[in-house]
């Protein structure tokens with residue numbers, strides 16, 4: 026099991042891989058970077074998943090509802106042995122490649138469900154969680170990661186109501202609450218208000234954390250109710266879009282984009298310096 030320091034190093038490495046790819050292709054870099062810490066802890070600490078046995082009924086399931094965060098998902102899958110990070114860099118957005126701008130299970134068997142059209146992953150996760158229960162599986166969890174802009178899709182709230190109705194304590198929904206969507210601030214575009222309060226009102230066990238703080242993310246996962254319990258959990262992860270790259274942080278312009286060779290060198294130097302100063306290396 027990785028320590029906090031090892032997880033922070035892993036998250037830094039995922040950011041470097043994302044930026045390396047972002048130097049070659051346009052990727053959804055802002056929302057990849059905001060959710061990097063959550064995804065790293067989820068894949069490299071929390072989830073029960075064996076890449077050698079991907080149809081194992083006892084595995085945890087992961088469904089990326091904000092399907093445009095495919096790059097950060099692929100690099101984390103690489104980190105647990107599904108393929109290599111270099112495979113992702115070489116094949117991303119290429120004809121015949123396994124990795125695309127949205128997660129696709131037709132070409133990548135480690136993707137449980139193709140996503141990209143917002144508002145679909147969460148309802149599917151809800152159905153998968155109900156299906157596991159119907160099959161008598163009370164040990165696996167279903168994790169889904171959503172965007173905060175995505176919360177404006179009505180299907181999210183149909184699923185939120187049904188998860189409580191069907192007592193799906195095996196469903197863990199994480200909202201990457203970075204405050205920005207593709208073309209504006211959430212408050213201006215959707216006017217959704219406090220997302221955590223909404224999940225509470227629907228009857229969910231709701232936890233709010235700093236989603237760019239690895240210690241808080243680990244604690245939230247450690248404190249999850251057991252998989253055979255009956256209240257679904259929503260983790261509202263307060264994050265910064267573009268986290269870790271100073272010129273991208275909280276900038277709508279960096280919802281998606283590509284960086285130059287010079288920017289790549291500077292970003293990597295910054296990430297390394299931040300990690301080293303935190304851990305006094």
Ligand SMILES: Cc1ncc(C[n+]2csc(CCOP(=O)(O)OP(=O)(O)O)c2C)c(N)n1
Pocket residue numbers: 053055056057059091093141142143144171172173174175176201203205206207208266
């Ligand atoms: C149904 C649907 N409508 C619109 C889009 C286009 N789109 C892609 S990403 C995005 C913004 C999503 O914002 P958010 O959920 O907050 O994601 P994040 O900012 O974390 O990347 C939009 C509108 C889409 N993929 N699906």
